[in-house]
C-alpha cells in the first residue's frame with residue numbers, strides 16, 4: 291500500500307516538473323519481491339549487494355568485448371572483418387539512417403504498430419557499435435539522438451505482448467544506451483537531479499516495471515534477460531537480484547525449468563522448433579549479462595544450456611532425438627498442448643534464426659568444450675547477417691566471436 295501511494299505521488303511530481311513522463315504506470319504490478327541474500331538454493335554468489343557492484347559497460351558488451359571487436363575489425367581478422375563488411379553497410383548501421391519515430395504510444399498485441407520503435411532501436415544499437423569501432427562522430431550523433439527522441443517522447447507501451455516488445459526491442463535499445471553512456475560519455479536529454487524526464491525515467495517506469503511479471507518458458511526468459519539488462523543500466527540491486535533468482539529458480543521460466551537436465555530437451559520442443567531455438571538464445575543473452583557482471587551462468591547445471599543446444603541442434607540437423615512428452619512448459623494449454631511427439635514445425639537451421647554463433651563461440655571456442663551438433667549447426671547456419679526482427683541481435687561473427 292505504501293508503495294502505491296509512493297507511485298502516485300512520484301508520478302504527479304514528475305508530471306508537474308517535466309514535459310514527458312509515463313502516463314500509464316500499471317498499478318496491478320506491485321513492488322518486486324525482494325530476494326534476500328541467503329543460502330536458499332545457493333544463489334548468494336550470483337547476487338549483488340550494492341549499486342557499486344555493477345560493472346559498466348555491462349549488458350552484452352563489456353569494455354574488453356568492445357575492444358576485441360574493434361581491434362579485430364581494424365586488423366582485418368575473421369570472423370570479425372567479414373561480418374563487419376556486411377554490418378557496416380546495413381541500413382541500420384548508417385549514420386544517415388532516417389529515424390522513423392518517435393511516437394507517444396506503441397502497441398504489440400492485437401494492434402501491432404511498433405515497427406518504428408523496432409527499427410529505431412536497432413539503428414541506435416548498430417550505430418553505437420559503429421561509433422565504437424570507427425569513432426566517427428556521425429554515428430555517435432545518430433545513436434544518441436534516437437535514444438533521446440524516444441527517451442523523451444514515448445509515454446506508453448500497450449498490448450498483451452508488450453513484455454516481448456520491451457524484452458526484445460527494448461533490450462537492443464538499452465544496450466545502445468549502455469555503450470553510449472559508458473564509452474561515449476553521452477548524458478541523456480532531460481537528466482536532472484530532481485528526477486529526469488528522459489531515457490532512464492522511461493526505462494524504469496515503462497520497460498522495467500512492465501517486464502517484471504515473468505511468464506513461462508521462452509516468453510518468461512525474454513523478461514528475465516531484459517530485466518537483467520535494465521537492472522544493470524539502472525544499477526537496481528533489487529531488480530537484478532529478482533531477475534537473477536528467476537533465471538535460476540523460477541519454476542516456469544528458469545534455465546532449470548526449461549531444459550531437461552538429463553537430455554537437454556526444451557519444454558517447448560513439442561510446440562515448434564523456432565520457439566525452442568529462440569528460447570535457447572534468450573537464455574544465452576541472460577547468461578551474457580551475467581558474464582559482464584562477473585558470474586558464470588553458462589556453466590550452471592554442468593553446462594545445461596550447452597546440453598540444450600546440442601539436443602536442439604541435432605534435431606534441427608535432421609537427427610533423431612529421444613522425446614519425453616511429460617517435459618513440457620507451464621500453461622502449455624495456451625499454446626496447443628498436449629504435444630505427444632516432438633514438433634517438426636519450423637525445423638531446420640538458417641541464419642534467419644541467428645542463434646548458433648553465441649552458443650558456438652561461448653562454449654566451443656572460448657571454453658574449448660566438445661559440442662559436435664552445435665558446431666555443425668553454426669557451420670550450416672553461415673554468417674549471421676541482416677534480420678527482419680529484433681528477436682535476436684544477429685551479427686554473431688562480430689559481437690559474439692572469440
Ligand SMILES: *[C@@H]1O[C@H](CO)[C@@H](O)[C@H](O)[C@H]1NC(C)=O
Pocket residue numbers: 384386387
Ligand atoms: C547514406 O550513406 C550511404 C553510405 O555512406 C550512402 O550510400 C547513401 O547514399 C546515403 N543516403 C542518403 C539518403 O544520403
Ligand SMILES: *[C@@H]1O[C@H](CO)[C@@H](O)[C@H](O)[C@H]1NC(C)=O
Pocket residue numbers: 393394395396397401403
Ligand atoms: C498504436 O496503437 C495505439 C492503440 O490504438 C494508439 O494509441 C497509438 O497511437 C498507436 N501508435 C502508433 C505509432 O501508431
Ligand SMILES: *[C@@H]1O[C@H](CO)[C@@H](O)[C@H](O)[C@H]1NC(C)=O
Pocket residue numbers: 309310391392439442443
Ligand atoms: C520529444 O519531446 C521533446 C520534449 O517534449 C521535444 O522537445 C522534442 O521535439 C521531441 N522530439 C521529437 C523528435 O519529436
Ligand SMILES: *[C@@H]1O[C@H](CO)[C@@H](O)[C@H](O)[C@H]1NC(C)=O
Pocket residue numbers: 473474475
Ligand atoms: C569520456 O570522459 C572521460 C573522462 O572525462 C575521458 O577520459 C574520455 O576520453 C571521454 N571519452 C570520450 C569518447 O569522449
Ligand SMILES: *[C@@H]1O[C@H](CO)[C@@H](O)[C@H](O)[C@H]1NC(C)=O
Pocket residue numbers: 606607608670
Ligand atoms: C534436413 O531435411 C530437410 C528436408 O528434407 C532438408 O531440406 C535439409 O537440407 C536437411 N538438413 C540438413 C542439415 O541436412
Ligand SMILES: *[C@@H]1O[C@H](CO)[C@@H](O)[C@H](O)[C@H]1NC(C)=O
Pocket residue numbers: 376641673674675676
Ligand atoms: C554479405 O555481403 C555479401 C556481399 O554483398 C553478400 O553476398 C552476402 O549475402 C552477405 N551475407 C549475409 C549473411 O547477408
